[in-house]
Amino acid sequence: SLPVSIVLITGTILFVLYSRVTRHSLADDIRSGIENEEFFLVYQPVICAEDGKAKGVEALVRWQHPQMGLVRPDLFIPIAEEGKLIVPLTNYIFERALKDFADMKVEPGFRIAFNVAPEHFTQDDIESKFIHLRDSLERIGVKPLIEITERQLLTPDICQCIESLRQLGILVAIDDFGTGQTTLSLLQTMPLDYLKIDKCFIDTIGQDSVTSHVLDTIIELSHKMNYVVVAEGVETQEQADYLTSRQVHFLQGYLFAKPMKLADLKLWLVEHFKH
Numbered sequence: 719s720l721p722v723s724i725v726l727i728t729g730t731i732l733f734v735l736y737s738r739v740t741r742h743s744l745a746d747d748i749r750s751g752i753e754n755e756e757f758f759l760v761y762q763p764v765i766c767a768e769d770g771k772a773k774g775v776e777a778l779v780r781w782q783h784p785q786m787g788l789v790r791p792d793l794f795i796p797i798a799e800e801g802k803l804i805v806p807l808t809n810y811i812f813e814r815a816l817k818d819f820a821d822m823k824v825e826p827g828f829r830i831a832f833n834v835a836p837e838h839f840t841q842d843d844i845e846s847k848f849i850h851l852r853d854s855l856e857r858i859g860v861k862p863l864i865e866i867t868e869r870q871l872l873t874p875d876i877c878q879c880i881e882s883l884r885q886l887g888i889l890v891a892i893d894d895f896g897t898g899q900t901t902l903s904l905l906q907t908m909p910l911d912y913l914k915i916d917k918c919f920i921d922t923i924g925q926d927s928v929t930s931h932v933l934d935t936i937i938e939l940s941h942k943m944n945y946v947v948v949a950e951g952v953e954t955q956e957q958a959d960y961l962t963s964r965q966v967h968f969l970q971g972y973l974f975a976k977p978m979k980l981a982d983l984k985l986w987l988v989e990h991f992k993h
């Protein structure tokens with residue numbers, strides 16, 4: 719009826735206006751947040767399934783917003799991507815990690831994994847920027863790993879860029895594997911180094927469901943294609959045992975450690991390598 723549609727239409731218009739306004743101001747906030755160093759990194763250890771030791775960490779960004787408090791990346795990363803702010807934000811994240819790890823003693827071969835949005839690769843002189851990152855990390859005894867989310871990997875330009883990263887000796891992981899649409903064709907056309915299986919597949923372990931067979935298939939395929947396989951979102955010992963028995967190389971999840979602030983990570987690493 720007429721009144722109902724008027725209410726619906728008005729509601730929609732108000733919602734669109736509201737989200738325009740908030741998105742606009744959030745993008746502005748991101749810009750000033752980078753300048754004011756409101757962003758920081760938390761680090762989640764990545765565990766070798768075979769010996770149980772941490773072989774690196776994944777850097778995950780957090781935002782301490784002056785009014786809103788702690789904001790999750792799920793909320794602001796899409797806005798940063800839309801507002802062309804993901805490039806300065808990612809560059810800031812690289813610099814932040816370099817500072818964080820500058821005086822840290824790590825095991826040889828220790829890796830920091832960074833999440834990098836595809837837009838990042840559209841910058842000019844992207845190669846020299848990655849050479850800078852690689853060399854700066856090398857000076858402090860750390861190697862980078864670049865994680866790229868699969869559903870966004872597709873354009874030929876980005877593929878070429880990723881290939882040149884690998885030529886620079888930087889390893890590239892396909893992130894959230896299994897959640898995109900082009901999974902198999904991508905594996906064929908574009909060889910990468912690491913494959914991170916999305917948490918939603920890890921959750922199926924112990925359930926006799928179709929998706930638990932999908933998990934087995936992904937692991938088998940990864941081995942055949944010589945990928946280093948990482949499982950994310952490992953929460954139970956049952957999951958860890960299952961994945962280890964299937965020769966998954968690395969495990970990451972709350973079972974081992976949550977993402978930690980730098981000071982906590984330092985304590986955690988000391989404690990972890992004592993044994």
Ligand code: C2E
Pocket residue numbers: 762777778779790791792795811833834835893894950951952953970971972973977
């Ligand atoms: P992701 O790359 O898939 O990161 C894994 C997410 O799972 C992280 O959420 C992590 O805190 C969470 N997680 C890890 N282990 C467990 C577990 O055992 N159980 C559960 N329930 N969750 C677990 P977070 O930190 O909120 O990040 C969300 C997403 O935001 C990331 O997903 C990534 O896509 C994006 N993101 C985070 N940091 C960055 C960044 O620096 N740059 C970019 N471009 N994206 C980022």
Ligand code: CA
Pocket residue numbers: 776833865893
């Ligand atoms: Ca990731």
Ligand code: CA
Pocket residue numbers: 893894914916950
């Ligand atoms: Ca992931």
Ligand code: CA
Pocket residue numbers: 894916917950
């Ligand atoms: Ca995920």
